[in-house]
Each structure stands twice: as C-alpha cells, then as structure tokens.
Amino acid sequence: MKIAVISDIHANLEALTTALSYIDSLNIKKIICLGDLVGYGPNPNECVELLTERNIPAVMGNHDYAVNNFSGRKYFNSLALTAIRWTDAALTNENKSFLNALPFTMDLLGQTFVHASPLQPEAFHYIFSLNEAVKNFHAFSTPICFIGHTHSPGIFCEDLVTKTVSHGKKFIVNVGSIGQPRSGDARLCFGIFETETFQFEFVKLPYDAETTQKKISAAGLPKQLGDRLLAGV
Ligand code: ZN
Numbered sequence: 250m251k252i253a254v255i256s257d258i259h260a261n262l263e264a265l266t267t268a269l270s271y272i273d274s275l276n277i278k279k280i281i282c283l284g285d286l287v288g289y290g291p292n293p294n295e296c297v298e299l300l301t302e303r304n305i306p307a308v309m310g311n312h313d314y315a316v317n318n319f320s321g322r323k324y325f326n327s328l329a330l331t332a333i334r335w336t337d338a339a340l341t342n343e344n345k346s347f348l349n350a351l352p353f354t355m356d357l358l359g360q361t362f363v364h365a366s367p368l369q370p371e372a373f374h375y376i377f378s379l380n381e382a383v384k385n386f387h388a389f390s391t392p393i394c395f396i397g398h399t400h401s402p403g404i405f406c407e408d409l410v411t412k413t414v415s416h417g418k419k420f421i422v423n424v425g426s427i428g429q430p431r432s433g434d435a436r437l438c439f440g441i442f443e444t445e446t447f448q449f450e451f452v453k454l455p456y457d458a459e460t461t462q463k464k465i466s467a468a469g470l471p472k473q474l475g476d477r478l479l480a481g482v
Pocket of ligand 1: 257259285310312398399400
C-alpha cells in the first residue's frame with residue numbers, strides 16, 4: 250500500500266491543496282501528517298479543517314504545541330513568536346482544541362511517525378545530520394521513523410552509509426516541508442512510501458507561493474515570512 254507522508258504545512262493552503270491534489274491524482278488513499286499544521290502562514294483554520302475533513306492522522310508539531318502552551322514559545326525567534334501570536338488569535342477554539350489533542354508520536358502501518366525526533370518527542374530536538382540521528386535509532390522499534398521539523402528532506406540509516414530506504418535496516422526519514430521549504434528549493438516537498446516493498450521517494454512540486462506571499466502581507470504577518478517562501482529558505 251502506498252502512503253503519502255506530509256509535514257510542516259505551516260498554514261500554507263496553496264501548498265497543501267497542491268500536494269493533496271497530486272496525491273489524489275495518484276490514487277493514494279492514506280496520508281499521514283507529521284505536525285506543524287500551523288504557524289508562519291496565513292490560513293491556519295483552513296489547513297486544520299482540510300486535514301480533519303479528510304481524516305488525516307497527525308502528530309503534534311512544536312508550533313501546534315505553542316498555540317496552546319506558552320512554555321512552547323520559549324525558544325521561538327521573533328518571527329516565529331510574532332506568527333504564533335497571530336495564529337493564536339486567528340484560530341477557532343475548536344481548531345485549537347484539535348491541535349491540543351494531537352499525540353507526540355504515532356505507530357501506524359508498522360512504522361513510527363513523529364514531528365522532530367523519536368528520542369524525547371516532546372522536546373522537539375532537531376535532526377539535521379547523521380550525527381544527530383545516531384542517538385535516535387534505539388528510540389523506536391519499527392524499521393522506519395518518519396520525521397519533519399527541520400524542513401529539509403533527508404534519509405539517515407543506522408549503518409551510517411545507506412541513502413536509499415530498504416528492508417532490513419533502520420532508517421530515519423525526513424520528508425521535508427509542504428508549507429515552508431528551507432533547503433534552497435522553493436518547491437513543496439513530501440514523501441511517498443510503499444509499505445510492502447519499502448520503496449520511498451521524495452515528491453517536489455511547484456505551487457502558487459506568490460498568492461501565499463500576498464496573503465501573508467494582507468494578514469499583517471511579517472513580510473519576511475512571505476519572501477522566504479519564494480526563495481525556499
Ligand atoms: Zn515546522
């Protein structure tokens with residue numbers, strides 16, 4: 250069975266709808282979201298509601314957590330902080346409650362799904378490198394742990410060399426970001442995983458980031474948040 254693993258939507262409705270249309274066109278029925286549904290972008294309610302309408306299971310991201318928990322804003326930079334205050338004011342109570350109830354980890358279809366790292370998921374540690382990935386392999390018992398959080402796609406294997414997902418080894422797979430790509434490529438990014446063959450591929454798609462940029466300005470969110478979408482940083 251093919252599943253789509255999406256992450257870090259960040260209230261970017263144009264990117265989310267583009268990704269979902271593409272996933273639908275492939276007739277993939279199962280989608281899993283690795284958190285950060287909101288924060289930075291101009292359409293938090295619409296993005297949360299799109300996921301709930303489609304029954305897409307999701308885990309808790311650090312921005313989702315920070316909406317309801319002030320302690321979660323402690324390490325936010327000023328851009329993130331401004332955006333989370335805006336998001337807090339914009340979200341309906343119902344959508345806030347939905348975010349508040351998201352689990353930190355999920356085991357589904359034989360794999361593990363977490364926003365940042367399987368070791369202390371509620372601490373939202375970053376896994377940018379193999380060095381940081383190494384101490385996490387013992388923290389999950391399935392073959393693969395899918396993560397997001399850094400907004401940078403990547404594959405880390407416990408043998409420290411393998412770069413392609415396959416049976417028989419443990420992997421941490423970062424699926425990249427739908428709504429705020431940061432690896433220098435402005436296209437939205439997510440993963441498609443075949444649960445039997447273990448075939449995994451990244452999908453990168455252009456979307457109408459100019460519209461999102463305009464909405465960010467119109468919403469009174471910091472201009473940099475729109476500009477960075479066009480640069481993919
Ligand atoms: Zn994020």
